[in-house]
Amino acid sequence: MSNEAAIGLVNELATRLSGIVEEFGRRTDSLVAASRETDGPDEETLIRIAGRLIDQRKRRRNFLPDELFHEPAWDMLLSLFVAYRRRQTLNIKSLVSTADAPVTTSQRWIEHLDKLGLITRVIDPADRRRIEVSLNETGHAAMTRYLEDVARRQ
Structure with a gap:
């Protein structure tokens, strides 16, 4: 595999990973918001x-x-x-x-x-x-x- 191909693969993986991180963040934010709504009594x-x-x-x-x-x-x-x-x-x-x-x-x-x-x-x-x-x-x-x-x- 050439250096250019390796760099392209790394960039593609970084882009995918970035998307996964963003999706994880959205899901986590949604869970945190839901838990605040269902927290126990004050x-x-x-x-x-x-x-x-x-x-x-x-x-x-x-x-x-x-x-x-x-x-x-x-x-x-x-x-x-x-x-x-x-x-x-x-x-x-x-x-x-x-x-x-x-x-x-x-x-x-x-x-x-x-x-x-x-x-x-x-x-x-x-x-x-x-x-x-x-x-x-x-x-x-x-x-x-x-x-x-x-x-x-x-």
Whole structure:
């Protein structure tokens, strides 16, 4: 093959490749635009759903006996999700109060949530007697997926 033929072949391949790149770009742009239209609910919607679930869980105790509703871990996960999205932290005392369960039971559930890898506990640098609790990335991702699913079904 002569140099001229090789150069011609390279130019032809470059032109074809350029067309493929342009087509890929158009398809990618179209997929990105479609994904923006079908993205999940916004942050405020997820916070509102979590808040509504917390409120519903508290209100049912007005109508039915308390002993029917002992899910302190779930109460804490919902509260931690709202705090995470609002960029707040909860200390153990405030988290325990959201669980509507005895302190020792709530503390056992905090320990269990930590062992499951859903939360992070950090000693408060300003007051070393306090421990701050927050969802970690794993816990936040799981709660987000759940709340997005709730939003889609509404």
